[in-house]
Every structure is written in structure tokens, then in C-alpha cells.
Amino acid sequence: MIAALTSLTILGAILGLILGIAARVFRVEGNKLVEEILDILPGSQCGQCGFPGCAGAAQALAAGSAPVTLCPPGGRAVVLALAAKLGREANLAGVKEAVPMVAEVKEEICIGCTRCFKVCPTDAIMGAAQQIHSVFRDACTACGKCEEVCPTESVKLQPIPVTLHGWYWHKPNVQAQQNVPA
Amino acid sequence: MKLFKLRGGVHPESRKELAADRAIRVLPMPEYLYVPLLQHVGAPAQPIVNVGDKVLKGQLIGASQGVISAPVHAPTSGIIAAIGEYPAAHPSGLTAPTITIKADGEDRWLETAEVENPFSLTADEISTRVAAAGIVGLGGATFPSAVKLNLSRKNNVRTLIINGGECEPYITCDDRLMRERAAEIIEGVRLIRYAVGAEDVMVGIEENKPAALAAMSAAAKNTEVKVIAVPAMYPMGWDKQMIKALTGLEVPADGRTADIGVLVHNVATAYAVRDAVRFGRPLVSRLVTVSGGSIAEPGNLEVPIGTLVETLFDFCGGFRDKPARMVLGGPMMGIQLATAAVPIVKGSSGVLALTAGEIGKVDPSPCIRCSSCVRACPVGLLPLDMAAHIRAGDSAAAVALGLKDCIACGCCSFVCPSHIPLVHYFNFAKGELMEQERVKLKQESTKKLAEARSERIARIERERAEAAARRKAAREAKERAAKEAAAKAATETA
Numbered sequence: 124m125i126a127a128l129t130s131l132t133i134l135g136a137i138l139g140l141i142l143g144i145a146a147r148v149f150r151v152e153g154n155k156l157v158e159e160i161l162d163i164l165p166g167s168q169c170g171q172c173g174f175p176g177c178a179g180a181a182q183a184l185a186a187g188s189a190p191v192t193l194c195p196p197g198g199r200a201v202v203l204a205l206a207a208k209l210g211r212e213a214n215l216a217g218v219k220e221a222v223p224m225v226a227e228v229k230e231e232i233c234i235g236c237t238r239c240f241k242v243c244p245t246d247a248i249m250g251a252a253q254q255i256h257s258v259f260r261d262a263c264t265a266c267g268k269c270e271e272v273c274p275t276e277s278v279k280l281q282p283i284p285v286t287l288h289g290w291y292w293h294k295p296n297v298q299a300q301q302n303v304p305a
Numbered sequence: 306m307k308l309f310k311l312r313g314g315v316h317p318e319s320r321k322e323l324a325a326d327r328a329i330r331v332l333p334m335p336e337y338l339y340v341p342l343l344q345h346v347g348a349p350a351q352p353i354v355n356v357g358d359k360v361l362k363g364q365l366i367g368a369s370q371g372v373i374s375a376p377v378h379a380p381t382s383g384i385i386a387a388i389g390e391y392p393a394a395h396p397s398g399l400t401a402p403t404i405t406i407k408a409d410g411e412d413r414w415l416e417t418a419e420v421e422n423p424f425s426l427t428a429d430e431i432s433t434r435v436a437a438a439g440i441v442g443l444g445g446a447t448f449p450s451a452v453k454l455n456l457s458r459k460n461n462v463r464t465l466i467i468n469g470g471e472c473e474p475y476i477t478c479d480d481r482l483m484r485e486r487a488a489e490i491i492e493g494v495r496l497i498r499y500a501v502g503a504e505d506v507m508v509g510i511e512e513n514k515p516a517a518l519a520a521m522s523a524a525a526k527n528t529e530v531k532v533i534a535v536p537a538m539y540p541m542g543w544d545k546q547m548i549k550a551l552t553g554l555e556v557p558a559d560g561r562t563a564d565i566g567v568l569v570h571n572v573a574t575a576y577a578v579r580d581a582v583r584f585g586r587p588l589v590s591r592l593v594t595v596s597g598g599s600i601a602e603p604g605n606l607e608v609p610i611g612t613l614v615e616t617l618f619d620f621c622g623g624f625r626d627k628p629a630r631m632v633l634g635g636p637m638m639g640i641q642l643a644t645a646a647v648p649i650v651k652g653s654s655g656v657l658a659l660t661a662g663e664i665g666k667v668d669p670s671p672c673i674r675c676s677s678c679v680r681a682c683p684v685g686l687l688p689l690d691m692a693a694h695i696r697a698g699d700s701a702a703a704v705a706l707g708l709k710d711c712i713a714c715g716c717c718s719f720v721c722p723s724h725i726p727l728v729h730y731f732n733f734a735k736g737e738l739m740e741q742e743r744v745k746l747k748q749e750s751t752k753k754l755a756e757a758r759s760e761r762i763a764r765i766e767r768e769r770a771e772a773a774a775r776r777k778a779a780r781e782a783k784e785r786a787a788k789e790a791a792a793k794a795a796t797e798t799a
Contacts, residue, residue, distance in 0.1 A: 261750075
């Protein structure tokens with residue numbers, strides 16, 4: 124009786140000690156994967172994926188409950204990067220190769236209501252009450268939040284025209300001739 | 306002199322005989338000139354004139370912007386007719402910011418002071434003059450020459466190589482320049498040598514230009530300049546190939562020629578340097594070869610920058626028969642033109658109108674892995690594998706195989722028995738990678754902006770809360786003081 128009690132007590136104490144040490148030595152700081160996914164995502168917190176900001180999306184991706192194609196502003200590049208990181212199949216069929224867009228203020232109908240620059244996640248709109256607002260093209264991510272809140276449809280997303288600076292050769296459209304007799 | 310063995314290269318038919326024996330003719334001044342603001346590698350020039358301004362030949366009309374940039378000058382005297390977009394000499398057919406000048410027919414130069422002895426100037430003064438003259442690499446790379454001079458001085462360049470390779474078929478403008486203006490070129494070469502303090506000076510000329518070799522050797526007699534014949538092959542005019550042939554040194558991948566103590570300039574650049582340093586005259590014209598099977602009278606013309614390509618064709622007697630393809634530059638690396646109404650720029654060495662018989666086949670067949678392209682590649686890459694990866698959408702794998710070292714010389718496409726557009730694949734992949742790089746930079750800046758915004762919002766809220774707390778504390782203190790005063794008053798009355 125006493126022997127059994129002591130042996131079990133000692134066993135419990137030793138195992139508890141080991142578990143305690145292991146918990147300290149192998150401590151994990153948060154979820155590494157979530158942070159890595161956050162680095163890939165654009166980080167503009169636009170909410171187009173349906174999650175509250177990029178952090179929420181990253182958690183859902185890490186948990187496997189969201190598809191890698193969830194981020195519209197990220198486009199192809201982000202889908203491919205996410206698929207590579209998570210080891211998942213990237214189905215690009217549903218991904219629209221987004222035409223690069225930028226928000227533009229139609230100055231004749233801007234009423235200076237200040238709604239658009241309050242929602243802009245990257246501070247890309249400058250303005251003040253009763254003043255015509257203006258977009259910093261370089262900072263705009265074309266998330267479309269300003270378009271939604273504008274009462275006069277003055278802010279609209281416009282495609283960015285192709286210039287010599289951004290133009291590059293298209294992919295060769297090679298249909299290799301198969302010289303197979305019919 | 307012993308030459309060193311070269312890697313790769315091809316031997317296309319030179320077809321230089323079409324224009325090689327035609328002496329340089331000066332093109333009559335056209336009525337309108339279209340001067341693009343970006344004719345060089347780097348940032349575009351900034352226009353400093355207004356529509357309606359009167360300008361003289363050689364007057365600055367676009368100032369250089371930033372470290373790597375070059376100014377542009379009025380190629381003739383006249384009136385600024387427009388500043389805006391105009392079709393550029395570019396495969397995309399897109400427009401570029403351009404200054405249009407209506408010539409007044411006087412062609413009057415801006416007054417400039419001639420320097421009696423340019424060798425009395427300091428090295429700094431020479432490179433300042435070269436920078437002010439808007440001189441860029443005239444071999445086609447169009448890198449601002451003054452930047453190269455300064456970089457070479459910093460890196461203690463010991464060897465100066467002047468490139469008389471001109472390996473592109475059809476093109477003979479450098480050949481003619483060396484035959485007719487050898488003494489001026491040699492003076493330019495000696496000025497560059499003096500400006501960078503190089504010890505050795507070599508002029509490498511392909512052996513298929515015996516007249517140019519003879520003229521340059523005669524002009525270089527009793528100077529420190531050595532004129533050396535190099536084998537005729539393509540791409541002999543690639544600066545790194547020329548360095549390898551003359552010195553045996555190889556420029557490391559991702560490196561510059563200055564890293565191994567060598568500076569390379571084109572013969573036409575040396576000529577322009579002499580004009581700029583001695584006469585203070587900016588680069589406002591260049592030699593252009595007009596050639597090809599469709600041209601009635603091929604030739605070499607001295608053309609003001611900004612002349613339309615069609616003007617050159619017309620001056621050379623127009624077309625014998627309708628050209629199947631128009632090319633700006635040489636047939637190996639030049640660009641196909643959709644229209645001849647684009648302006649000649651500083652880097653345009655030739656314009657070609659080719660017949661159907663002169664252009665290659667276009668129907669590609671599958672790769673048979675013959676590795677002809679590997680043997681032809683002067684850089685030592687594996688074009689067939691790189692193209693296969695790019696075709697499969699894996700540009701990163703092509704980069705691992707050295708895509709970034711590809712110079713797009715076209716040797717691989719030229720030798721490919723299956724007519725696979727290899728260089729097209731590489732140009733596409735390079736463009737795609739640059740685009741990805743841009744997207745990545747944008748994402749990083751977006752992240753910073755979004756973080757700054759959320760921090761600011763948090764700060765504003767915190768400050769509001771603090772202000773509210775302060776107000777509350779102040780109010781409570783006031784109430785307490787009032788209570789105490791009331792209590793005190795009560796005790797006093799009691």
C-alpha cells in the first residue's frame with residue numbers, strides 16, 4: 124500500500140517536472156505561420172476578403188478554412204505566394220487578372236464631404252471639409268472603399284493607362300506544330 | 306597582338322556591302338523635329354521651354370533629372386511647336402513625352418566658346434561638359450556617358466577600350482565614321498583617356514572593316530592609342546565580348562566593366578565627346594545607316610535627332626518594293642516598327658526596310674534539344690531550358706539559370722533550327738519579373754501606410770481618452786473644492 128503510494132507519487136512528480144520543463148523549453152510564440160502569411164498579404168486591411176482585416180484572413184488561411192484565392196487586391200502574385208507557403212493547389216481560374224486601377228476624383232462633382240478620405244486604409248486621399256479632394260496615385264491600392272461611401276459618385280476607380288515605363292512583351296503565343304500525319 | 310578566345314557567337318551574313326561604300330551625306334533639315342525627353346537609360350529629361358519659345362540649335366530644351374539622366378537639346382533653330390505625347394520608337398507603339406520643334410530653316414547654332422587646348426581642362430571639367438552635352442552611349446545602350454566617366458574615375462579604371470565592333474548586319478554608320486572622321490575620333494578617345502586617367506587605350510575594330518582599320522591606324526600613329534583588329538563575329542560589339550577579346554578578362558555576373566578596371570565607349574561616343582569638349586556643342590545629330598533590300602539607294606546619313614524615320618526613307622529614294630518589315634537598329638537586336646512616323650533618337654544606329662526574303666521564318670516547331678543555342682550563347686547560358694521554364698510559367702527557375710545575365714543579343718533565336726522565339730520568351734520574363742518587383746515595392750509601401758494610419762487612429766483615440774480623463778479629474782477637483790468650501794462655511798456659521 125505504502126510502496127504503491129510512494130512510487131506513484133514519485134512518478135507523478137518526475138513526469139510533472141519533465142512536462143513543466145518541456146513547456147518552458149519548447150514554448151511557441153504565437154503562431155509563426157500566421158505571421159508569415161501576414162507578410163504575404165497586402166496589409167491594407169481593406170476587408171474585401173470578408174474577414175476583419177489582414178490578420179483575420181491570415182488566421183483563417185492558417186486554419187485552412189479560407190481559400191488561397193481570397194485576396195482580390197493581391198491578384199495572381201499573392202495567390203501563388205500563398206499556395207507555395209501553404210503547400211496547396213493554386214486554382215487561378217477564378218482569379219481575375221485585375222487590370223491595375225487607381226481611384227480618381229471627378230472634381231466637378233466632388234462636394235468636399237470628407238467621407239472618402241476617412242475610410243481610405245492607406246491615407247491616399249487628401250482633402251478637407253468643403254474642399255475638393257484629391258488622390259495620391261502612388262499610395263492608392265484600388266480597394267474601392269472610397270467609391271462605396273462617395274455620395275455623388277465623384278470618386279471612381281479608373282484603369283491605369285499603360286505607359287512605356289510599365290509596358291513589357293507579352294508571352295509568346297507559340298502553338299508548337301505537331302507534324303503528326305493525320 | 307594576341308587576342309583571347311571568345312565564347313559563343315554566330316556569323317550572320319553581314320549585308321554591309323549595301324551601304325558600306327556610300328559616303329556620309331547630310332540630311333536636309335526637315336520641317337518638324339520630334340525630340341523625345343527620354344532617349345537614354347535613366348530618368349527622363351524635364352522640359353524647360355514653353356510652346357511658342359524661339360530656340361537656337363544646341364539650346365537646352367530638357368534638363369537632366371536625377372543622378373542617371375541626360376539632357377536634350379534643340380537639334381535646329383526654330384520654334385517650339387508642341388510639348389506632349391508622340392509615338393515613340395518602341396516595340397509597343399505607345400507614345401512618349403516629346404518636344405516638337407518647327408525648324409526656321411536658318412539652322413543657327415547657339416554661340417559657344419571653343420576651347421583651344423582641351424587637354425588644359427581638368428578631368429572634372431571634361432565630364433561636366435560631356436554631361437551638359439547630353440552624350441549617351443551611341444552604340445545603342447544609351448547609358449549617360451558622363452556617369453560612366455565619373456564611375457570609372459572612382460574605380461581607378463586602367464584600361465580604356467573603344468568599341469569599333471559594329472557587329473550588327475547591314476549597319477555601317479560607325480564604319481563610315483571611322484573611315485571619314487578618324488582624326489576627330491582619336492582626339493575624342495585621347496580626351497576620354499585623359500579624363501579617366503587610363504593607362505592603356507585600345508580601339509577594337511572588326512577585321513571586316515579594313516578601310517576603317519587603315520584610317521584609324523593612320524590617325525592613331527604617334528599617339529598612345531592602339532588600334533587592334535578583332536575577329537568579325539556577332540556579338541563582337543557587345544562591350545563584354547570586346548573586353549574578353551582584347552584583355553582576356555571576364556566581367557562577373559551582375560557586375561560592371563569598371564569592376565575589372567575597364568571602361569568601354571563606342572567610337573561614335575568618342576566623336577561626340579570631342580565635339581562637346583572642344584566646341585561645347587551638344588549631341589544634336591548622329592549617323593544613321595539606311596539600308597535593306599527594299600531601299601532604293603541605301604546610305605549613311607547625318608541626321609538631326611528627332612527626324613522621322615519616313616523622312617530618311619524618302620531621302621534614300623523611297624522603297625523599291627513594299628517592305629515586309631521595318632526595323633529600327635540592326636536586324637539582330639533592333640525593334641520592329643509598326644509605322645515609319647517615329648523619331649530617330651540618340652541610340653538609333655540604323656533604319657532598315659527588309660523584303661520578305663530577308664526576314665526569318667516565323668512558324669516555330671517543338672524544341673529538339675539540339676543545344677545549338679547553348680553553343681551560340683555568348684554569355685554561356687542555357688537558352689532552351691530557360692525558355693522551357695518560362696513557357697511553363699516558372700520565371701523563377703529561369704532566373705536561377707541566369708536569365709538576368711541574358712543580353713537579348715538574339716544569337717539563340719538566330720541559330721534555332723525550330724525557329725523558337727527564345728529571346729521573346731526572355732524579354733517577356735524579364736518584363737514580368739520587373740512588374741512583380743514593382744508590385745512587391747508597392748505592397749511594402751502600402752503596408753507601411755496602413756500601419757501608420759492605424760497607429761495614428763490609435764494615438765488620436767488615446768489622446769481623446771486622456772483629455773477626457775483630465776477634464777473629469779479637473780471637474781471632480783472643482784466639485785470637491787466647492788463642497789469643502791461649503792462645509793467650511795457651514796462650520797463657520799455654526
